[in-house]
Amino acid sequence: MAYIQFLGAAGTVTGSKHLINTGSESSGGGFQALIDCGMFQGPKEWRERNWQDTPISARQIDAVVLTHAHLDHCGWIPRLVKGGFRGPIYATPATIDLCGILLPDSGHLQEEDAAFYNKFKKSKHDPALPLYTLAEAQASLQYFRAVQFEETRQLCPEMSFRFVRAAHILGSSMVELTLIVNGQAHRLLFTGDIGRVRDRSTAPGKVVRSGPTEGETADVLVMESTYGNRQHPTVDPRPELASLIRRTVERGGSVIVPAFAVERTQKFLFMLKELMQSQQLPPIPVFCDSPMAIKAVEIFMKHTEEYSEDTRRLISQHGSPLEWPGFTFASTAEQSKTINGVKTPSIIVSSSGMVTGGRILHHLAQRLPDPKNTVIFIGFQAPGTRGFTIKSGASEVKIFGDVVPIRAQVTALEQFSDHADTPELLQWLRTFPTKPPATYLVHGEPAASSQLRNTIAKELGWNVQVAQWMQKVEVI
Ligand SMILES: [Zn+2]
Numbered sequence: 001m002a003y004i005q006f007l008g009a010a011g012t013v014t015g016s017k018h019l020i021n022t023g024s025e026s027s028g029g030g031f032q033a034l035i036d037c038g039m040f041q042g043p044k045e046w047r048e049r050n051w052q053d054t055p056i057s058a059r060q061i062d063a064v065v066l067t068h069a070h071l072d073h074c075g076w077i078p079r080l081v082k083g084g085f086r087g088p089i090y091a092t093p094a095t096i097d098l099c100g101i102l103l104p105d106s107g108h109l110q111e112e113d114a115a116f117y118n119k120f121k122k123s124k125h126d127p128a129l130p131l132y133t134l135a136e137a138q139a140s141l142q143y144f145r146a147v148q149f150e151e152t153r154q155l156c157p158e159m160s161f162r163f164v165r166a167a168h169i170l171g172s173s174m175v176e177l178t179l180i181v182n183g184q185a186h187r188l189l190f191t192g193d194i195g196r197v198r199d200r201s202t203a204p205g206k207v208v209r210s211g212p213t214e215g216e217t218a219d220v221l222v223m224e225s226t227y228g229n230r231q232h233p234t235v236d237p238r239p240e241l242a243s244l245i246r247r248t249v250e251r252g253g254s255v256i257v258p259a260f261a262v263e264r265t266q267k268f269l270f271m272l273k274e275l276m277q278s279q280q281l282p283p284i285p286v287f288c289d290s291p292m293a294i295k296a297v298e299i300f301m302k303h304t305e306e307y308s309e310d311t312r313r314l315i316s317q318h319g320s321p322l323e324w325p326g327f328t329f330a331s332t333a334e335q336s337k338t339i340n341g342v343k344t345p346s347i348i349v350s351s352s353g354m355v356t357g358g359r360i361l362h363h364l365a366q367r368l369p370d371p372k373n374t375v376i377f378i379g380f381q382a383p384g385t386r387g388f389t390i391k392s393g394a395s396e397v398k399i400f401g402d403v404v405p406i407r408a409q410v411t412a413l414e415q416f417s418d419h420a421d422t423p424e425l426l427q428w429l430r431t432f433p434t435k436p437p438a439t440y441l442v443h444g445e446p447a448a449s450s451q452l453r454n455t456i457a458k459e460l461g462w463n464v465q466v467a468q469w470m471q472k473v474e475v476i
Pocket of ligand 1: 073
C-alpha cells in the first residue's frame with residue numbers, strides 16, 4: 001500500500017514534511033520521498049520536534065522534492081543530511097539559489113543563538129547546541145538538483161513528478177506526483193504554499209507573477225490552509241502605509257518593519273520606492289538591514305523569467321534596488337550597528353519576519369520602548385513567536401533574555417500576504433475539472449484548517465480532512 005505520512009505542518013503552520021512511500025517491492029520495500037523538509041518554528045512544543053529523528057531513518061529516505069525556499073519548508077534539510085540522507089533534493093533553479101543563502105544563514109543563526117545562550121547561561125540545556133551549523137548547511141547544498149517548471153522527472157520506476165507554479169514566492173512550486181500502481185496512474189498534488197490570485201489593487205507590489213496554475217487534477221490533494229479562516233482586506237494598503245509612515249515621521253519617530261528577507265522585503269522596498277517617487281512619502285532614509293535580503297535581491301535580479309509586469313517596469317525605470325539613492329543595505333555587523341545611531345526619522349526593514357532571530361531583535365530592543373516609533377508587521381505571525389506577542393498588543397516582550405517594554409505604536413497590514421486567503425483558495429479549487437476523491441489540509445492552525453474543511457465541504461461538496469501530525473493515509 002502506498003501511503004503519505006504527515007511528519008510536519010499538521011496542526012501547525014511550520015515544519016512542512018510529508019513522506020510518501022510507494023509501498024511497492026520493486027525498489028526494495030517502497031521508494032520513500034519527502035515532499036518538503038521544513039523546520040518547526042514558533043511554540044516550544046513544536047520547535048522541540050526539530051530534535052526528533054524522522055520515523056524512518058534519514059538514510060532510508062530516497063529523495064526530497066522541495067516546493068519552495070521558506071525555512072518552514074526547507075529548513076530541516078541540513079539536519080536530514082546530518083542524519084545520513086544522501087539522495088537528491090529536487091527544486092526549481094530559483095529555489096536552489098535561495099536555499100543557497102537561506103540554509104547557511106539558518107545554520108549561522110543557530111550557532112549564534114547557541115553561543116549567546118551559553119555565554120549568558122540563559123538556556124536550560126547545558127550546553128545549548130545548534131540544530132545544525134553553517135558548515136553543515138553548506139554541505140547539504142551539494143545534494144540539490146535543478147528541475148525546471150513543467151519538466152517531468154522520474155523518481156523511481158513507479159513514480160515521477162513535475163513542478164507547476166504556485167505563485168507564492170520566487171521559484172515556488174506545487175508538486176504533481178504521478179504514481180503508477182498495477183498499470184494505473186494516480187495523481188497526488190502537493191500545493192506547498194499557494195500564492196495570491198492576481199489583483200493589483202488588493203495585492204499590489206507582487207514581485208513575481210501571481211496566480212497558481214489552474215485546472216489541476218488530483219486523486220489526492222494535500223493543500224495548505226494558513227488562511228483557512230481569514231480573508232485578506234480588500235482595500236489597497238498603500239494609502240494607509242503612506243499615512244502611517246508620514247505620521248511617524250511628523251512626530252520624529254522611525255518605522256521598523258520586521259520582514260522575511262526573501263520576497264517580502266523586496267516587495268516592500270519596491271512599494272516604498274513607488275510611494276516616494278509619487279511623493280506620497282518624504283524621501284527619508286531606508287535601511288535594509290539583512291545580509292540575506294541583499295543576496296536575495298541579487299537572486300531576484302537574475303530570475304527575470306519570474307517577474308510580474310510591475311517588477312519589470314520598476315526595474316527598467318530604476319535599476320537594481322541595491323543602487324537606489326537613499327536606500328542603504330547593511331551587510332556587515334558594523335553597518336548594522338551604525339543604524340542604531342540614526343536618530344532622525346528613517347525606515348528600517350530587517351529580518352526575521354516573525355522576530356524569532358536576526359538583526360530585527362536589536363532594532364526592536366532599541367526602538368520598541370519609544371512611543372514616537374512605529375512597528376509595522378507585513379507578514380504572518382505564528383503563535384508563540386515574538387512577532388505574535390508584539391502584534392497581539394503585549395506591554396512587554398523578552399528579547400535576548402531581557403524584558404523590553406513596548407511603547408511604540410504597533411500595527412499590521414495584512415494585504416502583503418503571499419498566501420491565498422479563503423475566497424482565493426476556493427477560486428483556485430473551482431478551476432479543478434473534477435473533485436479530488438480525497439483532500440487533506442495541512443499547514444494551518446487547527447481553527448483555520450477545520451474552518452476551511454467545513455467551507456470546502458459546504459461550498460464544493462468535496463471530501464476533505466484535516467491532516468493530523470504523524471498520521472498515515474493510504475493513497476492507493
Ligand atoms: Zn512559504
